[in-house]
Amino acid sequence: MGTEHSPEVLDRIYEPVRERLDKVGDDLSALSRNQSPFLAELLGHVLENKGKRIRPALALLASNFHPNDGRKAEIMAAAVELLHIASLIHDDTVDNSEVRRGRPTVNSRWGRDTAVLLGDYVFATSAIYVCDTGSIRVIRQFSKAAMELSSGELEEIAAVNNWNETREEYLERIYRKTASLFCNVGEAGAVLSGASEDIVQSLTWYSRNLGMAFQIVDDILDIQATSEEMGKPVGSDLARGIMTLPAIIAVERHPKNNPFFSLFQDDGDEESQSRAVDLMQDSSVIRESYEVAEQYGRKALDCLSGLTQSPSRDSMEDLVAYVVGRRS
């Protein structure tokens, strides 16, 4: 699988839906118009900061396997990006993050209270969008994904300082936190295009596996990246007492005398911290972690095998390579 990861690569992958993706972006930017000055300022801040746009792109790509006018998938794309933005606003509040993608977070600039309420507002706005798809199935799955997202994050809090967490618990948690929404997006794109249930299932499972790979790589990058690359501190999960796959693999390899136990028992022990980071950054631990992501990547590709060849299918294959190969 490839290791390309620059924004140009994503632009090329998004080619079959790029114009529509830009249109969705413009629609979202327009949300800050006709608002009170305070809300306009807040919405302007969170909506102008475009990320990778993987979720909206996925909604649009998944709608390209059955003829349709594309309008409902665009609405879905906007809805899922809004839900993602809402969850980032609350995540940054919960983590007390100062910076996201090089810019101040809502909580750091306007305070945590405003961030809580703005997240609620954007969340509710995403729900209005998804209603406009007119599909009860899609709306229901969207609400379920939102519920799983927050339950995954609550489980993360419950698992803080649990150095003993298993792979299975970790995988269940990242399914809820990330893959559930990916899953919903792929399903929604396909359902809204009017595709047959076979195609819907293929795209749902493709998206689920893609989401798992995406979160695993995100967690690997968390311990590898320098502050400049991620726009957040190195090893932020470990600092919060959260075990991710590299940490779990490190514990599996060193069941006795591993530094995670003392690190999580005795908060702030610098020597344990440094040993834990070393164990996680061990090249074979990183390699094994990427291998797990690649397994999900292969499963995602398998799900595409029954679909007709098309530029959108090619893009979805390339998206897998991008996700498991990305280094930022």
Add this chain to the structure above:
Amino acid sequence: MGTEHSPEVLDRIYEPVRERLDKVGDDLSALSRNQSPFLAELLGHVLENKGKRIRPALALLASNFHPNDGRKAEIMAAAVELLHIASLIHDDTVDNSEVRRGRPTVNSRWGRDTAVLLGDYVFATSAIYVCDTGSIRVIRQFSKAAMELSSGELEEIAAVNNWNETREEYLERIYRKTASLFCNVGEAGAVLSGASEDIVQSLTWYSRNLGMAFQIVDDILDIQATSEEMGKPVGSDLARGIMTLPAIIAVERHPKNNPFFSLFQDDGDEESQSRAVDLMQDSSVIRESYEVAEQYGRKALDCLSGLTQSPSRDSMEDLVAYVVGRRS
């Protein structure tokens, strides 16, 4: 209008829907089952604490003007109570409240991070419930009410220390914060019963006016109640720099040399604080505030005039008297 306000009065008002209201309560309590230990504990805490249940009762009463099996209105009743609970969890977090109805808040017992995520979880759960009504119209209005609720609270933050706020601005803000959801609940109950559009409109506007009266009285009680009665400190709105109707009336009467200006400019000035409370607690200011609530109450009663006489209509009339007459 009456001034009865004990829980027994509400029980009597809810009589036409009491069994179904209890059933909805049991359904909600069951949500904490089959969850992870952490989530079960959190949900148990927020769901066992039953409040006045005005919103779910309203959904059920509004569904009684057209023959139907009642199931969809019960789902709606559960959805709106969950949304209300989610908003209380976030409100308490934003306000840093320690206690609600005599029990520790989620933020005080488990921390603000958990409270933010639990609120999101309960919010998303309410969205799943409302999907089960099967009515896109109801789901969309529900999302809109949730959006208006958070925008009303954001406007409250934007209006902090604005001693110059007008009645119109205040009324618009409490519409968003409270009456919009009441409005949605009355509409939903009627729509889900299959009632004609005339009946739907009557019940929508009844609920909107009831919601306005409810919030105005809530704001009056905020400055009148002792800590024991409300389970929160006296004059908490004023302490947060929020102008409510009694404060606005006090400023209208004393346009010059009023203490609100210096109170909000010079945070913590005890003399201004005490003068402001005195002006707001003036019996004629309180009376005028109640009169505004009563005007909304009368409008609510007018909306019922075209509906067939029934125990549910009687209850809705009594509910108006309860809301504008309540002293706790």
